[in-house]
Amino acid sequence: xxxxxxxxxxxxxxxxxxxxxxxxxxxxxxxxxxxxxxxxxxxxxxxxxxxxxxxxxxxxxxxxxxxxxxxxxxxxxxxxxxxxxxxxxxxxxxxxxxxxxxxxxxxxxxxxxxxxxxxxxxxxxxxxxxxxxxxxxxxxxxxxxxxxxxxxxxxxxxxxxxxxxxxxxxxxxxxxxxxxxxxxxxxxxxxxxxxxxxxxxxxxxxxxxxxxxxxxxxxxxxxxxxxxxxxxxxxxxxxxxxxxxxxxxxxxxxxxxxxxxxxxxxxxxxxxxxxxxxxxxxxxxxxxxxxxxxxxxxxxxxxxxxx
Ligand code: UDP
Ligand code: MG
Numbered sequence: 001x002x003x004x005x006x007x008x009x010x011x012x013x014x015x016x017x018x019x020x021x022x023x024x025x026x027x028x029x030x031x032x033x034x035x036x037x038x039x040x041x042x043x044x045x046x047x048x049x050x051x052x053x054x055x056x057x058x059x060x061x062x063x064x065x066x067x068x069x070x071x072x073x074x075x076x077x078x079x080x081x082x083x084x085x086x087x088x089x090x091x092x093x094x095x096x097x098x099x100x101x102x103x104x105x106x107x108x109x110x111x112x113x114x115x116x117x118x119x120x121x122x123x124x125x126x127x128x129x130x131x132x133x134x135x136x137x138x139x140x141x142x143x144x145x146x147x148x149x150x151x152x153x154x155x156x157x158x159x160x161x162x163x164x165x166x167x168x169x170x171x172x173x174x175x176x177x178x179x180x181x182x183x184x185x186x187x188x189x190x191x192x193x194x195x196x197x198x199x200x201x202x203x204x205x206x207x208x209x210x211x212x213x214x215x216x217x218x219x220x221x222x223x224x225x226x227x228x229x230x231x232x233x234x235x236x237x238x239x240x241x242x243x244x245x246x247x248x249x250x251x252x253x254x255x256x257x258x259x260x261x262x263x264x265x266x267x268x269x270x271x272x273x274x275x276x277x278x279x280x281x282x283x284x285x286x287x288x289x290x291x292x293x294x295x296x297x298x299x300x301x302x303x304x305x306x307x
Contacts, residue, residue: 002032002086005102006079008072008154009093010041013050014199019095020054020061026099027060030106036061038093039079042069072154072203073173080163088158094200096124097155098193105157105190114162114185117148117177118155118192125194129202132209136174139213143220144178148189151177155192165298171208172215182223183301227292227299233285241278247271 005023009016016038027034040048040063048065055061064078076090087109091097101118108116123130133152140151152174162180172179181187225232248271254260262268 001035001084003027003030003034003089003106004079004083004085004087005034005036005089005091006076006083007036007038007091007093008041008075008079009038009043009047009051010069010072010075010203011043011045011047012093012200013043013046015093015095016047016050017054019093019099020058022095022099024058026102030103034060035084037079037082038063039075040065041072041075042066071171073168073171076154076173076176077166077168080166086160088160088163089156090158091155094197096195096197097153098195101155101190101192102157104192105155108188108190109157109159111188112186113188114159115177115180115187116157117150117187117189118153119148119150119189120153120194121149121191123150123194124196128206129204132206132212136209136212136216139216140175140178143216144175144182144223146178146181146187148177148187150189151175153192153194170215171211172219174212175215175219178219179223184303185301229288229292230282230285233288234282237278237281237283237285239278240274240281244271244274244278247274 007019012019020036023036036058038051038061040051048063051061051063055063062082064082066075066078079090080088087106089102089105091099097118105116105118123133125133133150137149137151141147154173156176158180162183162185166176166179168176168179177187221232247267251262251265251268251271255262
Protein backbone atom coordinates (compact mmCIF):
# COMPACT_ATOMS: atom_id res chain seq x y z
CA UNK A 1 0.00 0.00 0.00
CA UNK A 2 1.44 3.39 -1.02
CA UNK A 3 -0.81 5.91 0.62
CA UNK A 4 -3.19 6.11 3.61
CA UNK A 5 -5.45 9.09 4.14
CA UNK A 6 -6.49 9.48 7.78
CA UNK A 7 -9.51 11.65 8.56
CA UNK A 8 -10.79 12.29 12.11
CA UNK A 9 -14.50 12.91 11.76
CA UNK A 10 -16.87 14.19 14.42
CA UNK A 11 -20.38 15.20 13.46
CA UNK A 12 -19.63 16.06 9.86
CA UNK A 13 -22.66 14.49 8.16
CA UNK A 14 -22.98 17.31 5.64
CA UNK A 15 -19.33 17.16 4.65
CA UNK A 16 -18.20 13.56 4.29
CA UNK A 17 -19.80 12.81 0.91
CA UNK A 18 -18.40 15.87 -0.80
CA UNK A 19 -15.01 15.27 0.82
CA UNK A 20 -14.99 11.69 -0.41
CA UNK A 21 -15.76 12.66 -3.99
CA UNK A 22 -13.09 15.39 -3.95
CA UNK A 23 -10.60 12.87 -2.59
CA UNK A 24 -11.48 10.30 -5.22
CA UNK A 25 -10.86 12.74 -8.05
CA UNK A 26 -7.48 13.76 -6.58
CA UNK A 27 -6.42 10.18 -5.94
CA UNK A 28 -7.23 9.23 -9.53
CA UNK A 29 -4.60 11.69 -10.71
CA UNK A 30 -1.96 10.40 -8.28
CA UNK A 31 -2.36 6.82 -9.43
CA UNK A 32 -1.06 5.03 -6.34
CA UNK A 33 -2.55 2.22 -4.28
CA UNK A 34 -4.33 3.88 -1.41
CA UNK A 35 -6.86 3.66 1.39
CA UNK A 36 -9.06 6.29 3.00
CA UNK A 37 -9.56 5.81 6.73
CA UNK A 38 -12.38 7.73 8.33
CA UNK A 39 -12.20 7.66 12.11
CA UNK A 40 -15.68 8.40 13.38
CA UNK A 41 -14.94 10.04 16.72
CA UNK A 42 -18.28 9.24 18.38
CA UNK A 43 -20.49 11.27 16.07
CA UNK A 44 -24.06 11.70 17.26
CA UNK A 45 -25.50 12.67 13.88
CA UNK A 46 -25.77 10.66 10.66
CA UNK A 47 -22.01 10.73 9.96
CA UNK A 48 -21.48 7.00 10.48
CA UNK A 49 -24.47 5.97 8.33
CA UNK A 50 -23.21 8.23 5.53
CA UNK A 51 -19.72 6.78 5.84
CA UNK A 52 -21.08 3.23 5.70
CA UNK A 53 -22.91 4.05 2.50
CA UNK A 54 -19.69 5.46 1.02
CA UNK A 55 -17.70 2.40 2.11
CA UNK A 56 -20.20 0.11 0.37
CA UNK A 57 -19.56 1.76 -3.00
CA UNK A 58 -15.83 2.42 -2.53
CA UNK A 59 -13.68 -0.43 -1.25
CA UNK A 60 -10.76 1.94 -0.60
CA UNK A 61 -12.74 3.41 2.28
CA UNK A 62 -12.29 2.00 5.77
CA UNK A 63 -14.10 3.20 8.86
CA UNK A 64 -12.98 3.08 12.47
CA UNK A 65 -15.85 3.96 14.79
CA UNK A 66 -15.16 5.04 18.36
CA UNK A 67 -17.59 4.18 21.17
CA UNK A 68 -17.73 7.83 22.14
CA UNK A 69 -16.01 11.13 21.41
CA UNK A 70 -12.35 10.76 22.36
CA UNK A 71 -11.07 13.87 20.58
CA UNK A 72 -9.22 14.64 17.39
CA UNK A 73 -5.83 13.52 18.73
CA UNK A 74 -7.09 10.05 19.67
CA UNK A 75 -8.84 9.78 16.31
CA UNK A 76 -5.65 10.64 14.46
CA UNK A 77 -3.69 8.13 16.51
CA UNK A 78 -6.19 5.35 15.82
CA UNK A 79 -6.04 6.18 12.12
CA UNK A 80 -2.24 6.07 12.12
CA UNK A 81 -2.25 2.73 13.90
CA UNK A 82 -4.76 1.16 11.51
CA UNK A 83 -3.10 2.56 8.40
CA UNK A 84 -1.00 0.41 6.09
CA UNK A 85 0.49 2.95 3.67
CA UNK A 86 4.14 3.85 3.36
CA UNK A 87 3.03 7.44 3.34
CA UNK A 88 0.23 8.80 5.48
CA UNK A 89 -1.80 11.93 4.89
CA UNK A 90 -3.89 13.43 7.68
CA UNK A 91 -6.61 15.97 7.07
CA UNK A 92 -9.84 17.43 8.46
CA UNK A 93 -13.25 16.12 7.47
CA UNK A 94 -14.92 19.51 7.26
CA UNK A 95 -13.68 20.47 3.75
CA UNK A 96 -11.52 23.28 5.15
CA UNK A 97 -8.47 21.41 3.84
CA UNK A 98 -8.37 20.92 0.09
CA UNK A 99 -7.61 17.39 -1.16
CA UNK A 100 -6.20 18.98 -4.32
CA UNK A 101 -3.14 19.96 -2.22
CA UNK A 102 -2.17 16.34 -1.59
CA UNK A 103 0.07 15.98 -4.69
CA UNK A 104 1.95 19.09 -3.62
CA UNK A 105 2.62 17.60 -0.17
CA UNK A 106 3.78 14.34 -1.72
CA UNK A 107 6.17 16.11 -4.09
CA UNK A 108 7.79 17.93 -1.18
CA UNK A 109 8.01 14.70 0.80
CA UNK A 110 9.91 13.18 -2.12
CA UNK A 111 12.45 15.99 -1.92
CA UNK A 112 13.83 14.17 1.12
CA UNK A 113 11.66 15.25 4.04
CA UNK A 114 10.05 13.02 6.65
CA UNK A 115 7.03 15.20 7.28
CA UNK A 116 5.48 17.95 5.21
CA UNK A 117 3.04 20.28 6.96
CA UNK A 118 0.39 22.35 5.28
CA UNK A 119 0.59 26.07 5.96
CA UNK A 120 -2.74 27.85 5.75
CA UNK A 121 -1.15 31.01 4.39
CA UNK A 122 -4.51 32.57 3.64
CA UNK A 123 -6.56 31.27 6.48
CA UNK A 124 -10.36 31.39 6.38
CA UNK A 125 -11.22 31.39 10.07
CA UNK A 126 -12.45 33.87 12.68
CA UNK A 127 -10.09 36.54 13.95
CA UNK A 128 -9.95 34.96 17.42
CA UNK A 129 -8.93 31.61 16.00
CA UNK A 130 -6.24 33.07 13.76
CA UNK A 131 -4.86 35.15 16.63
CA UNK A 132 -4.73 32.29 19.12
CA UNK A 133 -3.04 30.14 16.53
CA UNK A 134 -0.46 32.89 15.83
CA UNK A 135 0.34 33.09 19.54
CA UNK A 136 0.75 29.36 19.94
CA UNK A 137 2.89 29.07 16.83
CA UNK A 138 5.12 31.84 18.11
CA UNK A 139 5.43 30.12 21.51
CA UNK A 140 6.19 26.85 19.84
CA UNK A 141 8.89 28.38 17.71
CA UNK A 142 10.37 29.96 20.87
CA UNK A 143 10.26 26.83 23.04
CA UNK A 144 10.66 23.98 20.60
CA UNK A 145 12.94 25.58 18.05
CA UNK A 146 10.86 24.47 15.08
CA UNK A 147 10.38 27.29 12.64
CA UNK A 148 7.16 26.56 10.77
CA UNK A 149 4.24 28.92 10.32
CA UNK A 150 1.30 26.69 11.03
CA UNK A 151 1.70 23.83 13.43
CA UNK A 152 -2.06 23.44 13.81
CA UNK A 153 -2.87 22.63 10.19
CA UNK A 154 -3.99 19.02 10.12
CA UNK A 155 -3.26 18.59 6.43
CA UNK A 156 0.14 16.90 6.55
CA UNK A 157 2.07 14.10 4.86
CA UNK A 158 4.21 11.72 6.91
CA UNK A 159 6.59 8.92 6.10
CA UNK A 160 5.55 5.77 7.89
CA UNK A 161 8.51 5.65 10.29
CA UNK A 162 7.69 9.05 11.78
CA UNK A 163 4.26 8.02 13.03
CA UNK A 164 5.12 4.49 14.10
CA UNK A 165 5.82 5.29 17.71
CA UNK A 166 4.37 8.76 17.93
CA UNK A 167 3.10 9.44 21.44
CA UNK A 168 0.21 11.83 21.10
CA UNK A 169 -2.38 12.20 23.81
CA UNK A 170 -4.91 14.77 25.04
CA UNK A 171 -5.03 17.56 22.49
CA UNK A 172 -1.44 17.39 21.36
CA UNK A 173 -2.08 16.74 17.66
CA UNK A 174 -1.07 20.38 17.09
CA UNK A 175 2.43 19.57 18.28
CA UNK A 176 3.00 16.56 16.06
CA UNK A 177 5.50 18.48 13.87
CA UNK A 178 7.49 19.51 16.97
CA UNK A 179 7.41 15.99 18.38
CA UNK A 180 8.59 14.49 15.12
CA UNK A 181 11.27 17.12 14.62
CA UNK A 182 12.52 16.63 18.20
CA UNK A 183 13.42 13.07 17.21
CA UNK A 184 15.65 14.32 14.45
CA UNK A 185 13.31 13.92 11.49
CA UNK A 186 13.22 16.55 8.76
CA UNK A 187 10.11 18.71 8.72
CA UNK A 188 9.11 20.99 5.85
CA UNK A 189 6.06 23.08 5.05
CA UNK A 190 4.19 24.08 1.90
CA UNK A 191 1.44 26.69 1.57
CA UNK A 192 -1.94 25.07 1.12
CA UNK A 193 -5.41 26.22 0.24
CA UNK A 194 -7.79 26.84 3.14
CA UNK A 195 -11.54 27.16 2.85
CA UNK A 196 -14.25 28.47 5.12
CA UNK A 197 -16.34 25.96 6.96
CA UNK A 198 -19.63 25.91 5.06
CA UNK A 199 -21.42 23.12 6.90
CA UNK A 200 -21.37 21.99 10.52
CA UNK A 201 -19.77 23.73 13.50
CA UNK A 202 -16.23 24.13 14.76
CA UNK A 203 -15.44 21.91 17.74
CA UNK A 204 -13.00 24.25 19.43
CA UNK A 205 -13.32 27.56 21.27
CA UNK A 206 -10.92 29.87 23.07
CA UNK A 207 -10.24 27.27 25.78
CA UNK A 208 -7.70 25.77 23.41
CA UNK A 209 -5.21 28.53 24.24
CA UNK A 210 -4.47 27.77 27.93
CA UNK A 211 -4.72 24.04 27.27
CA UNK A 212 -2.34 24.40 24.37
CA UNK A 213 0.14 26.30 26.54
CA UNK A 214 0.13 23.55 29.17
CA UNK A 215 0.57 20.89 26.49
CA UNK A 216 3.46 22.84 25.04
CA UNK A 217 5.18 23.15 28.43
CA UNK A 218 4.72 19.42 28.99
CA UNK A 219 6.19 18.70 25.59
CA UNK A 220 9.15 20.96 26.26
CA UNK A 221 9.72 19.22 29.58
CA UNK A 222 9.45 15.75 28.05
CA UNK A 223 11.73 16.52 25.13
CA UNK A 224 14.40 18.17 27.28
CA UNK A 225 14.23 16.19 30.53
CA UNK A 226 12.12 13.16 29.63
CA UNK A 227 15.11 10.85 29.87
CA UNK A 228 16.92 12.66 32.69
CA UNK A 229 14.29 14.16 35.04
CA UNK A 230 16.70 14.30 38.00
CA UNK A 231 18.50 17.13 36.24
CA UNK A 232 15.56 19.48 36.44
CA UNK A 233 14.14 18.31 39.79
CA UNK A 234 17.56 17.86 41.30
CA UNK A 235 18.79 21.16 39.86
CA UNK A 236 15.91 23.06 41.41
CA UNK A 237 16.34 21.07 44.62
CA UNK A 238 20.06 21.79 44.94
CA UNK A 239 19.44 25.47 44.27
CA UNK A 240 16.76 25.77 46.97
CA UNK A 241 18.74 23.67 49.43
CA UNK A 242 21.85 25.77 48.74
CA UNK A 243 19.97 29.00 49.43
CA UNK A 244 18.62 27.49 52.65
CA UNK A 245 22.08 26.31 53.65
CA UNK A 246 23.59 29.79 53.18
CA UNK A 247 20.76 31.34 55.20
CA UNK A 248 21.34 28.72 57.89
CA UNK A 249 25.07 29.56 58.03
CA UNK A 250 24.23 33.22 58.47
CA UNK A 251 21.85 32.42 61.34
CA UNK A 252 24.46 30.17 62.98
CA UNK A 253 26.97 33.02 62.76
CA UNK A 254 24.50 35.38 64.44
CA UNK A 255 23.70 32.89 67.16
CA UNK A 256 27.17 31.60 68.05
CA UNK A 257 29.43 34.57 67.29
CA UNK A 258 27.17 37.54 67.80
CA UNK A 259 25.19 35.80 70.56
CA UNK A 260 21.89 37.05 69.15
CA UNK A 261 18.64 35.19 69.66
CA UNK A 262 17.33 33.78 66.35
CA UNK A 263 14.19 31.96 67.55
CA UNK A 264 11.88 34.74 66.43
CA UNK A 265 13.59 35.51 63.07
CA UNK A 266 11.47 35.19 59.88
CA UNK A 267 14.71 34.09 58.19
CA UNK A 268 14.66 30.96 60.30
CA UNK A 269 11.29 29.96 58.84
CA UNK A 270 12.52 30.72 55.34
CA UNK A 271 15.66 28.64 55.84
CA UNK A 272 13.65 25.65 57.07
CA UNK A 273 11.26 26.00 54.14
CA UNK A 274 14.08 26.14 51.59
CA UNK A 275 15.87 23.14 53.10
CA UNK A 276 12.72 21.01 53.17
CA UNK A 277 11.68 22.07 49.65
CA UNK A 278 15.15 21.35 48.34
CA UNK A 279 15.15 17.83 49.76
CA UNK A 280 11.63 17.18 48.45
CA UNK A 281 12.57 18.34 44.95
CA UNK A 282 15.55 16.02 44.87
CA UNK A 283 13.49 13.09 46.13
CA UNK A 284 10.90 13.86 43.43
CA UNK A 285 13.67 13.64 40.89
CA UNK A 286 14.56 10.17 42.17
CA UNK A 287 10.94 9.09 41.90
CA UNK A 288 10.82 10.42 38.33
CA UNK A 289 13.99 8.47 37.52
CA UNK A 290 12.36 5.31 38.85
CA UNK A 291 9.28 6.01 36.74
CA UNK A 292 11.12 6.35 33.46
CA UNK A 293 12.86 3.06 34.07
CA UNK A 294 9.52 1.32 33.67
CA UNK A 295 9.01 2.58 30.15
CA UNK A 296 9.48 0.57 27.05
CA UNK A 297 9.83 3.16 24.29
CA UNK A 298 13.24 3.92 22.88
CA UNK A 299 15.01 7.12 23.84
CA UNK A 300 16.80 7.53 20.51
CA UNK A 301 16.12 7.16 16.80
CA UNK A 302 18.40 5.34 14.38
CA UNK A 303 18.67 6.82 10.91
CA UNK A 304 20.45 3.78 9.47
CA UNK A 305 23.05 1.18 10.36
CA UNK A 306 25.87 -0.13 8.16
CA UNK A 307 26.84 -3.84 8.42
N1 UDP B 1 -12.74 16.41 15.23
C1 UDP B 1 -12.75 15.14 15.79
N2 UDP B 1 -13.01 15.00 17.14
C2 UDP B 1 -13.22 16.08 17.94
C3 UDP B 1 -13.17 17.38 17.37
C4 UDP B 1 -12.91 17.51 16.01
O1 UDP B 1 -12.56 14.15 15.09
O2 UDP B 1 -13.46 15.89 19.13
C5 UDP B 1 -12.48 16.56 13.79
C6 UDP B 1 -13.53 17.37 13.06
O3 UDP B 1 -14.59 16.56 12.60
C7 UDP B 1 -12.73 17.95 11.91
C8 UDP B 1 -11.36 18.14 12.51
O4 UDP B 1 -11.30 17.30 13.64
O5 UDP B 1 -12.63 17.02 10.86
C9 UDP B 1 -11.09 19.59 12.89
O6 UDP B 1 -12.11 20.08 13.72
P1 UDP B 1 -12.71 21.54 13.55
O7 UDP B 1 -13.01 21.81 12.11
O8 UDP B 1 -13.83 21.67 14.50
O9 UDP B 1 -11.49 22.44 14.01
P2 UDP B 1 -11.16 23.92 13.47
O10 UDP B 1 -11.00 23.82 11.96
O11 UDP B 1 -12.34 24.76 13.83
O12 UDP B 1 -9.91 24.30 14.17
MG1 MG C 1 -12.34 23.06 10.66
